[in-house]
Amino acid sequence: xxxxxxxxxxxxxxxxxxxxxxxxxxxxxxxxxxxxxxxxxxxxxxxxxxxxxxxxxxxxxxxxxxxxxxxxxxxxxxxxxxxxxxx
Numbered sequence: 165x166x167x168x169x170x171x172x173x174x175x176x177x178x179x180x181x182x183x184x185x186x187x188x189x190x191x192x193x194x195x196x197x198x199x200x201x202x203x204x205x206x207x208x209x210x211x212x213x214x215x216x217x218x219x220x221x222x223x224x225x226x227x228x229x230x231x232x233x234x235x236x237x238x239x240x241x242x243x244x245x246x247x248x249x250x251x
Contacts, residue, residue: 184204190202
């Protein structure tokens with residue numbers, strides 16, 4: 165199990181416990197927009213939104229790493245082919 169996954173699960177459990185203990189209704193104000201909702205729903209919404217943003221912003225880095233791995237593997241295969249031809 166990856167360390168980051170384990171940390172994420174621990175944070176999620178802590179958030180759920182916090183939300184259950186603070187289940188009252190709250191008001192969220194953002195400029196001219198106002199929402200009344202349970203703290204549980206606000207926390208879940210912000211957690212899910214944060215996870216989505218994290219995934220979206222990590223996609224370019226993941227694609228770059230995949231490209232680097234592919235290039236390194238191709239370079240390694242080329243070197244192996246040259247070694248075989250020399251022997």
